[in-house]
Amino acid sequence: MNSYTLQKLKTAAGALVVALCLGLIVLAQRSVGWGSLGLMVLGLAGLLAVLWLYNRGVEKPRPVGGANNNSEDSRGS
Secondary structure (H helix, E strand, O other): OOHHHHHHHHHHHHHHHHHHHHHHHHHHOOOOOHHHHHHHHHHHHHHHHHHHHHHHOOOOOOOOOOOOOOOOOOOOO
8 A cells, every 4th residue: 555545544534533523522412411521522532632643743843043032132232
């Protein structure tokens, strides 16, 4: 299996998990009780897990002026 197919498969799986988690939240919201709350928390945890997995692959931008990029240092005084 090449990388293009694998990437498309991961995207489809992520979209499916998001749809299932949203459905779980919406369906559990219709009733009141601890069980419904647990289902909504489970759906929220699933959404956060998908978001974490997505953001894990994104590279963090580096500051332009180094680690100590203060606006006071760039005044030229």
